[in-house]
Amino acid sequence: MRSPFRLATLALLAFAALVAGARANPSVVVDVDTGQVLEAEDATRPWLPASTTKMMTVYLALKAIHEGRARLDSPLQVSALAAKQRPVKMYLKPGQIITLDNALKIMLVKSANDLAYVIAEGIGGSVENFSAMMNAQARQLGMVNSHFVNPNGWDAPGHQSSARDLAILARALLRDFPEFESYFDIGAVALGNKVMKNTNGLIGRYPGIMGMKTGFLCASGFNVVAAASRGGRRLVAVVLGAMSGAERTVKAARLLDAGFASRENLGTLEMLPASGYASAPNICEAVRHRGAPLSEESEAGLPTAQNFERDGGNPAYAFLLQSGHNAPQTSMITHNASGRAVLVPRDAFVPIPVYLGAAPGSSAPVLAAQPPASAITTQPALPASAMALTEPGAPLSLSASKSAGNAKSARRSKPAARKGHKAATTKKAPPAAKADQRKADNSKAGKAHAGKAHAGKAQMGKAHAGKAKAAAAQ
Helix, strand or coil, X not given: CCCHHHHHHHHHHHHHHHHHHHHCCCEEEEECCCCEXXXXXXXXXXXXXXXXXXXHHHHHHHHHHHCCCCCCCCEEECCHHHHCCCCCCCCCCCCXXXXXXXXXXXXXHHXXXXXXXXXXXXXXXXXXXXXXXXXXXXXHHCCCCCECCCCCCCCCCCCEECHHHHHHHHHHHHHHCHHHHHHHHCCEEEECCEEEECCCCCCCCCCCEEEEEEEEECCCEEEEEEEEEECCEEEEEEEEEECCHHHHHHHHHHHHHHHHHCCCCCXXXXXXXXXXXXXXXXXXHHHHHHCCCCCCCCCCCCCCHHHHHHCCCCHHHHHHHHHXXXXXXXXXXXXXCCCCEEECCCCCCCCEEECCECCCCCCCCCECCCCXXXXXXXXXXXXXXXXXXXXXXXXXXCCCCCCCCCHHHHHHHHHHHHHHHHHHXXXXXXXXXXXXXXXXXXXXXXXXXXXXXXXXXXXXXXXXXXXXXHHHHC
């Protein structure tokens, strides 16, 4: 029988190993234009990407626009599955409409999980089909450590990526869709009176920041993919597994500063050695132990001297000290009235207006989830007549209300169909001597029943279409 002391020691050792794994903080810095790696640590180690997954969702949406299968004003219809997604979300209801343009902007700023599903179903027909498209695109880009199961990054068996792969994806987005670069550094969006700020703490703080995407799950820690420009150079830094939102911001800033000051050449992203790990770790216990707010939107949780001593030495604390006092380029740290280290205030944002509903005057067809048998690898190209309003940032405003249709006619059709069904099924059987007449009567009754049922379904279908239009206008 093991002693309590031995059990406690084993538990402590296990936790120390977990914290050490969390401290690995996979990271990489790469030059966007040359592909030259400037710094890398555990860059090929599999990791839970969390909401940085949405970068691939954006890539496929922009690809669909380029190929004529969607446009910025394409109306996307919210499905029941999308509406059921866990927060962070916009709490959209099934049947509501949002344009692809607004869905992309809100998703990149707010990191809304329901909108990731709305986009996926609109572009791919189903989440399963869209996930297959994500994996096919990952293979095409050379993201060998990545496998996607969903479009929003919620933890699921087999869903993983790496710092190297996310850097490859970031470069591809900036290279293949330069006209959409501004979508990644939107500081805030305004939906009516509600203003939502970007979860990327570098936006509004780091000079030359080009944005990109954050991600958080307790199991993954705090992740960020950040791009910035300075002196004619563009760099991408990836930080995975930070212990707080503030800590990932500080480390990303330090990595970008070091990258801009360096001419190191570690080869290309494709040349980085394999990690030897097959699956992503779960660092939730270490994240909880640190005590930072478990929220994608939190900017608290900078490492402190107490954290440093308790954990037996935390490299993140060194980044805090460097950025707070000795950073040659960018200071990200200040101290509040109580003397606690905090991030410097952000610049003021001018929110970009967004809205729900279809774009006024748009002729684009609605993109929505398709029945399983109809889900296809790619949506067909839109007709030439529907290829307007595809320029990023085109002014779009709230659509006018549309007719709700006549639902009463459908409700009246149901009793009629039921009445016809009762008459056909309760009719007394004729005598055996009139067998031929019986067959003729049954044939007529069957045809009459089928005709009435068909009419009832048609009327109900019209009413359903009217309701859908009314929901789209809300």
